[in-house]
Structure formats: C-alpha cells, structure tokens
Amino acid sequence: MLQQQPITGNGPNSGRGLALNTHPGMHTLNSVHPPPQHRPDGDAGLEGTENGHENRRDIGDILQQIMTITDQSLDEAQAKKHALNCHRMKPALFSVLCEIKEKTGLSMRNTQEEEPPDPQLVRLDNMLLAEGVAGPEKGGGAAAAVSAATSSGGMSPDSSLEHSDYKQKLSQIRTIYHTELEKYEQACSEFTTHVMNLLREQSRTRPVSPREIERMVAIIHRKFSSIQTQLKQSTCEAVMILRSRFLDARRKRRNFSKQATEVLNEYFYSHLSNPYPSEEAKEELAKQCSITISQVSNWFGNKRIRYKKNISKFQEEANLYAMKTAMGATQREGSPQTPNSTGSGSFSLSGSADLFLGVPPVNGEQPGYHMGAQDSRFSERLYSPRESRTNGTWQEQNTPPSPPGSEGSDNSD
DNA sequence: CTTGATGATTGGTA
DNA sequence: TACCAATCATCAAG
Structure with missing residues (x-):
C-alpha cells in the first residue's frame, strides 16, 4: 500500500500560499546589467601598448598616432583610423595584442572551465519532470502527478472536487513556470546577442579574441542559469506545498455514504x-x-x-x-x-x-x-x-x- | 465539550 | 502481501 509521498520542506501549516508571483530572482531579471564595458571611444583598448619597443619605426609611428588620436578632430580621427586599419602592420599587431591579452588577465579565469552539471539543478529538473511541471504535455503530466498522489490511499467520491482543484493549481504553477522560463531564456539570448554585438563591434578597435567572446557568453549563461535555478526551486516549493495541502485534505476523514x-x-x-x-x-x-x-x-x-x-x-x-x-x-x-x-x-x-x-x-x-x-x-x-x-x-x-x-x-x- | 463511531495509518506477523 | 491489532484523527450526536 502506498503511503503519502514524502513532503519535504514546509509542513502543512507553513501558512505559505502559492506565492507564485514572487519567485526570488524573478525581479532581478530586469535589473541584470551588462558587465562593465570597455569604453568604446578612441583611446580604448590600448592596454599593453605603452611598452612598445621602438625597434621598428613603423610600430612607433602607429602607436604615436594612436596616442594622439583623441587630440584630433573627428574627421581627422576617422581618416587616421581608416589609415590605421589599412596599414599593412595592422593585422599582425592586432593579433599580437590579442595574444598578450590572452596570456595575461584572461588566462587566469581560464582555470574554471566547464564544470559538471550542478547536482542540485539536476535534482530540481527531475522533480519538476516527475511532478509534471516541466514535462512536455500540459495535461498528461499533471494528471500523472495527481494519480501518483492519489494512488496511495484512494479518494472518497467527494474529493473529486479537491482533485480538480489540485489539477488546476498544478497547471497554474506549470503555466507560471513556463512563462517565467521563457522570459528568462528570451532575456538571456537577448542579452547575449547584445553583448556579442558590442564585443564584435569593439573588436574592430581593440583586441577581442573569439575566445574572449565565448567566455563572456559562458559567464552570462551561468548568471542566467543561476536565476533559472531559483525559479525551479521556488516552483518545486510551490508544488510541494500544494501537494502537502492536497494530501492533508485527503487525510480528513469523511464517512462513507x-x-x-x-x-x-x-x-x-x-x-x-x-x-x-x-x-x-x-x-x-x-x-x-x-x-x-x-x-x-x-x-x-x-x-x-x-x-x-x-x-x-x-x-x-x-x-x-x-x-x-x-x-x-x-x-x-x-x-x-x-x-x-x-x-x-x-x-x-x-x-x-x-x-x-x-x-x-x-x-x-x-x-x-x-x-x-x-x-x-x-x-x-x-x-x-x-x-x-x-x-x-x-x-x-x-x-x-x-x-x-x-x-x-x-x-x- | 464529551463521547462513541469510524475511516485511515502504522507496525508486526505469517 | 494481506491481514491483524492498536492507535490516531475526525466526525457527529448528545
């Protein structure tokens, strides 16, 4: 005979409603700011060039031009910029700068590469799937969860009301979960695209390697997935509360007809x-x-x-x-x-x-x-x-x- | 509120 | 695994 499903977390009297609109972190979504950007103006992206060795006159010239670029008028600067871009040394210099960058600051962050999937996240995912919240079908999952919940002791006929109530609440949770998830995903991809565009644009004026862009994207995804974890957590919590209430209601004895x-x-x-x-x-x-x-x-x-x-x-x-x-x-x-x-x-x-x-x-x-x-x-x-x-x-x-x-x-x- | 009835749960047994 | 026995928790009548 099946017993009640274990109720984790809040007890039946936790007094917490299905506060589905207040997922922690949901509001933080809008306040996620892009990481500090390099200034896109002319003198940006020159780090590492001060120690330019002047064993080559060309390089010295270029550097000189770069350093003085802000003193010039816009038109002049544009012209110079164009000239620089067309300079035969430009690609070589650019790649050298990229290399230097790669070997210095960024390489430190290199150590924390691909981590294994967070076990907690996996657990949450599994649970949401089992509860029918994260499943593919709208009705099927919820129904499965209910039947799992009810198979323990069976329900009196008049509890069909509670049953449908449970189903309704569960699908409500599901809907909220999915809309929020969608929102997050959309925001994440939007933000990623935005940052990538920025970096690509900047890559014309400063050394930005593709790897750096990749890393940045990974960082953004990590941030967003942590928000997602919070969403999943609170959704699980809501389901648990709903479930405990439902089971509690079933526990109430009703005399047979x-x-x-x-x-x-x-x-x-x-x-x-x-x-x-x-x-x-x-x-x-x-x-x-x-x-x-x-x-x-x-x-x-x-x-x-x-x-x-x-x-x-x-x-x-x-x-x-x-x-x-x-x-x-x-x-x-x-x-x-x-x-x-x-x-x-x-x-x-x-x-x-x-x-x-x-x-x-x-x-x-x-x-x-x-x-x-x-x-x-x-x-x-x-x-x-x-x-x-x-x-x-x-x-x-x-x-x-x-x-x-x-x-x-x-x-x- | 008290009390008996009754449905559900639990731990033990064969 | 079905059943027993004890017990819990709630219902409902007084």
Whole structure:
C-alpha cells in the first residue's frame, strides 16, 4: 500500500500560499546589467601598448598616432583610423595584442572551465519532470502527478472536487513556470546577442579574441542559469506545498455514504463466516460504493476487528442485514414470503447459508458456497481464494452469539 | 465539550 | 502481501 509521498520542506501549516508571483530572482531579471564595458571611444583598448619597443619605426609611428588620436578632430580621427586599419602592420599587431591579452588577465579565469552539471539543478529538473511541471504535455503530466498522489490511499467520491482543484493549481504553477522560463531564456539570448554585438563591434578597435567572446557568453549563461535555478526551486516549493495541502485534505476523514455502508455491511453479514472479499469482490464493492479498493479493504479490516471485539454490539446490525438479505433472496426467488413471515425469533433463512450471523455450517461444508440466497451481485467467483486460511481463524474466534429471539444456536457466549 | 463511531495509518506477523 | 491489532484523527450526536 502506498503511503503519502514524502513532503519535504514546509509542513502543512507553513501558512505559505502559492506565492507564485514572487519567485526570488524573478525581479532581478530586469535589473541584470551588462558587465562593465570597455569604453568604446578612441583611446580604448590600448592596454599593453605603452611598452612598445621602438625597434621598428613603423610600430612607433602607429602607436604615436594612436596616442594622439583623441587630440584630433573627428574627421581627422576617422581618416587616421581608416589609415590605421589599412596599414599593412595592422593585422599582425592586432593579433599580437590579442595574444598578450590572452596570456595575461584572461588566462587566469581560464582555470574554471566547464564544470559538471550542478547536482542540485539536476535534482530540481527531475522533480519538476516527475511532478509534471516541466514535462512536455500540459495535461498528461499533471494528471500523472495527481494519480501518483492519489494512488496511495484512494479518494472518497467527494474529493473529486479537491482533485480538480489540485489539477488546476498544478497547471497554474506549470503555466507560471513556463512563462517565467521563457522570459528568462528570451532575456538571456537577448542579452547575449547584445553583448556579442558590442564585443564584435569593439573588436574592430581593440583586441577581442573569439575566445574572449565565448567566455563572456559562458559567464552570462551561468548568471542566467543561476536565476533559472531559483525559479525551479521556488516552483518545486510551490508544488510541494500544494501537494502537502492536497494530501492533508485527503487525510480528513469523511464517512462513507449511507448507501455505501449498506452495501458493505450487506456483504459483510452475508459472508459472516468468511468476511474476506476477494480482489474481484473488493473491486465490485468499490465500484458500487464509489470508493477505492483500499478503502474497501480498510473497511473490512476495521469491521472484522471491531465485530470480533464486541460481537454482541453488532448483534442488532447483524440481524438487520440478515433480514435484509433474506428479504432480497426470497424476493428474487419469486417467493411471496416476507422475512417476518417466518415467525418471531425464527429467522429460518434456510437458503441463505452463512448469511445468518456467521453461524458456520456444522457439517464443515464450505460456507461460502451457499450462494443460493445471496445477492446475485456477489456471485460465487467472488469468493476469496484465501478462504481456507482465513476460515479457520475467523470461524474459531468469531462464532457469534445467537441472535435475540433465535432459538438454540450452536454457539453461546 | 464529551463521547462513541469510524475511516485511515502504522507496525508486526505469517 | 494481506491481514491483524492498536492507535490516531475526525466526525457527529448528545
């Protein structure tokens, strides 16, 4: 039998609603600023050039031009810039600068390359998938989660309301999760494109290697994925809270309907010598009572133990149901006989075998096969295969006292 | 509020 | 694994 799913984190009374609009980090999205950019103006990107060795006149000239570029007018500068770009030494110089850059500052960050995927993130992903939040299908996932949640104990019929409520809330969480995720992804790609464009543009005026761009993109992605982790975390939290509430609600006991109790009692008392419904019988009963099979099992478990504990207390009930069943039996048989017509104190339910207060057949005959007078809904095939085992224990300990008014039963207590 | 009824849960057993 | 026995938690009548 399945138990409740483990509820992690908040207890049922945590008092936290489904604060889905307040994911930590969601607001930070808009406040993510691009990392400090190199100034795009003329004198940017010249680091590492001051120590230019003047063993070559060309290089010296170029550097000189670069250094003085800001002193010039815009037109002049543009012209010079163009000239520089066209200079035959430009590509070589540029690549040298890139190399220097690569070997100095940036190489330090080089050490922290590709980390393995964050185990926490993996766990969150798995959980969201399992809960049907991150799954591909909108309805399917949620339904699966609900069925997983409900399979533990089954639900009373009136809990279908809670069920749909749960489904609705879960899909709400799902929707929010997906819109937020989309937002993040969009923002991430937008931001990445923006930065890449900037860097590409700057690469015309300063040494920006493709590797550097790559690294920058990786950094941005890391930042965004940490925000995403927060989103996933809070989504998980919301699902957990929802779940615990749902299960809590299920835990609240509701009495079965009168009709359901009647059906169960009918079966119980008409099989009193062996009140162990088979799987099939349980299924049938569950269907009739609109409860789950495990609820049927619970009911019979409780009933057996309580009956056994205090048989006399159930005497009246037993009589009642014996009468009822007998009535049904006689009517089905087409007999005009009424149950009372058998006379006071004499419920001679000849056709109803163990139906009557569990008095086992004295001749050791299998009581379960006296089906003639029983409700046709419980046909012979529904008898429990465990009969042989349970018969002994149940019969020996539970031969009930004779009903009031019933003469000389074979058991007295 | 008290109390008995009752559905569910849990730990143990065969 | 089904069942028992004890117990818990809630319902509902008084």
